[in-house]
Amino acid sequence: MVEVKDIFKRFDDKEVLKGISAVFVPGKINCTIGKSGSGKTVLLKTIVGLENPTKGSVFYDDREFTGSKTKFKKEIRREIGMVFQGGALFDSMTVLENTIFPLDMFTEMKTEEKIERAVVSLKRVGLENVEQKYPSELSGGMQKRAAIARAIVNNPKYLFCDEPNSGLDPITAGKIDELIKDIVEEFKMTTIINTHDMNSVFDIADKIIFIHNGYKFWEGGRDEIINADNEELQIFMKPFLSFKHKN
Amino acid sequence: MIKKILDIFYNFGKYFIFLKRVVSKPEKAKPYFSQIIKEFDKIGLNSIGIVLIVSIFMGAVITLQTAINFINPIVPRTLIGYGARDMMILEFSSTMVSLILSGKVGSNIASELGTMRITQQIDALEIMGVNSAGYLVLPKIIATLVFFPILYVLSVIIGIFGGWLVAYFFDAVNVSVFTAGLKMSFIPFYITYSFIKILIFGFIICTLSAFQGYYVEGGSVEVGKASTRAVVYSSIFILMFNVILTQLLLT
Numbered sequence: 001m002v003e004v005k006d007i008f009k010r011f012d013d014k015e016v017l018k019g020i021s022a023v024f025v026p027g028k029i030n031c032t033i034g035k036s037g038s039g040k041t042v043l044l045k046t047i048v049g050l051e052n053p054t055k056g057s058v059f060y061d062d063r064e065f066t067g068s069k070t071k072f073k074k075e076i077r078r079e080i081g082m083v084f085q086g087g088a089l090f091d092s093m094t095v096l097e098n099t100i101f102p103l104d105m106f107t108e109m110k111t112e113e114k115i116e117r118a119v120v121s122l123k124r125v126g127l128e129n130v131e132q133k134y135p136s137e138l139s140g141g142m143q144k145r146a147a148i149a150r151a152i153v154n155n156p157k158y159l160f161c162d163e164p165n166s167g168l169d170p171i172t173a174g175k176i177d178e179l180i181k182d183i184v185e186e187f188k189m190t191t192i193i194n195t196h197d198m199n200s201v202f203d204i205a206d207k208i209i210f211i212h213n214g215y216k217f218w219e220g221g222r223d224e225i226i227n228a229d230n231e232e233l234q235i236f237m238k239p240f241l242s243f244k245h246k247n
Numbered sequence: 248m249i250k251k252i253l254d255i256f257y258n259f260g261k262y263f264i265f266l267k268r269v270v271s272k273p274e275k276a277k278p279y280f281s282q283i284i285k286e287f288d289k290i291g292l293n294s295i296g297i298v299l300i301v302s303i304f305m306g307a308v309i310t311l312q313t314a315i316n317f318i319n320p321i322v323p324r325t326l327i328g329y330g331a332r333d334m335m336i337l338e339f340s341s342t343m344v345s346l347i348l349s350g351k352v353g354s355n356i357a358s359e360l361g362t363m364r365i366t367q368q369i370d371a372l373e374i375m376g377v378n379s380a381g382y383l384v385l386p387k388i389i390a391t392l393v394f395f396p397i398l399y400v401l402s403v404i405i406g407i408f409g410g411w412l413v414a415y416f417f418d419a420v421n422v423s424v425f426t427a428g429l430k431m432s433f434i435p436f437y438i439t440y441s442f443i444k445i446l447i448f449g450f451i452i453c454t455l456s457a458f459q460g461y462y463v464e465g466g467s468v469e470v471g472k473a474s475t476r477a478v479v480y481s482s483i484f485i486l487m488f489n490v491i492l493t494q495l496l497l498t
């Protein structure tokens with residue numbers, strides 16, 4: 001279980017998060033939604049410790065992460081896999097080297113063992129015969145897949161994805177959603193996904209947290225959201241719903 | 248105005264904190280090692296070409312200029328070779344080569360790190376438990392400190408060779424007079440002095456450029472600006488330190 005308690009985050013004179021508390025369901029997909037600039041990325045960065053909250057704390061299975069020692073943070077990060085908004089694959093490394101990297105840093109495995117693990121992970125996301133290619137030689141969808149392979153190679157307990165299907169065509173985006181859903185069902189990772197794509201939310205979210213203006217405006221399940229009694233949330237979903245009706 | 252001055256102090260502080268992170272003990276040696284090999288290639292081997300080209304032409308033109316302008320009969324013609332040699336050893340191969348490399352190596356480092364920052368590759372490293380500043384910058388510093396002295400020596404040799412070519416092919420100066428000049432009163436400390444200079448200049452280029460790139464915020468436009476700043480600041484600090492070091496070491 002990942003839990004955030006009363007998180008505030010301020011940049012200079014701009015308060016981006018204004019007291020967010022939430023519990024992310026263990027072993028399931030939790031989607032954070034909200035319009036662009038609402039603070040989804042900042043919240044996720046605070047959860048993994050790339051940003052320090054101005055106030056508040058983050059807990060991983062009741063272990064307090066915020067403000068803990070670097071060494072302890074590293075212990076927890078060993079259990080985290082993260083897919084960044086643009087993939088964030090290392091340009092100077094091949095796909096295989098990218099996928100091996102977390103094993104290099106976190107484990108004492110032999111090289112052959114690491115390669116084997118990486119290849120299995122790449123297969124799992126549907127990438128074969130691209131091990132020796134560089135990220136720039138892959139399509140956007142393949143880069144996202146490689147980023148997911150790198151995130152899951154060390155069997156993380158927690159998986160975080162920042163807009164995993166942004167910048168992809170709807171069909172490829174749907175495939176990535178499908179892939180994440182399958183992986184989470186298989187490995188039971190506590191997963192947080194940032195998205196503003198309501199299609200993904202309806203397809204894969206077990207729990208939804210709606211952020212608006214730095215506050216948590218609504219939370220609930222996939223079935224409750226359509227009838228949610230929250231004006232801002234309805235406004236946020238409206239373009240999507242009217243589009244759905246037309247089709 | 249006051250804000251500007253405070254900004255300068257703030258950035259100096261930030262720079263030294265950055266340096267402290269860069270030199271802190273690596274969590275694992277092996278990944279650093281393979282980075283160093285890559286940097287040898289990027290920073291060292293890739294710079295040999297430009298250093299050779301610039302040095303051979305500068306050696307040639309320095310010799311030519313001295314030969315053309317030393318027309319006073321009481322000045323011995325051997326001074327041409329002597330002057331060309333010491334000019335290469337003292338200033339050109341250390342200071343000028345560093346300025347040229349700040350344009351090549353410095354802008355390269357800044358744009359590489361800046362791009363890694365804006366595409367979140369640096370965040371990804373941090374998530375994987377890596378001290379990104381150390382992992383990315385320390386290998387560059389090591390490669391610079393190893394390779395800059397080598398580039399310096401190459402530049403001196405090729406520069407003098409360029410001068411010799413002028414003596415050989417043109418009549419501005421006689422070859423034997425030129426080589427006699429090259430052998431005149433050689434001061435070994437000049438070499439030590441230049442090694443000290445080039446090591447310090449290399450460190451300035453590497454760390455200042457890395458600092459500019461590492462803290463980029465925004466998009467590709469900011470990466471471009473950081474890369475320009477890297478070259479400008481490294482050049483200014485090289486020229487400043489050149490005066491300081493010359494005063495300290497040679498007077």
Ligand SMILES: Nc1ncnc2c1ncn2[C@@H]1O[C@H](COP(=O)(O)OP(=O)(O)OP(=O)(O)O)[C@@H](O)[C@H]1O
Binds near residue numbers: 011016034037043
């Ligand atoms: N390092 C920073 N310094 C200053 N302001 C920042 C910083 N990072 C984010 N912000 C501000 O915080 C706000 C929230 O940004 P954030 O990236 O979290 O939005 P988001 O919900 O992820 O949007 P998107 O869907 O476009 O990714 C924005 O207004 C942004 O300008």
Ligand SMILES: [Mg+2]
Binds near residue numbers: 042
């Ligand atoms: Mg975002």
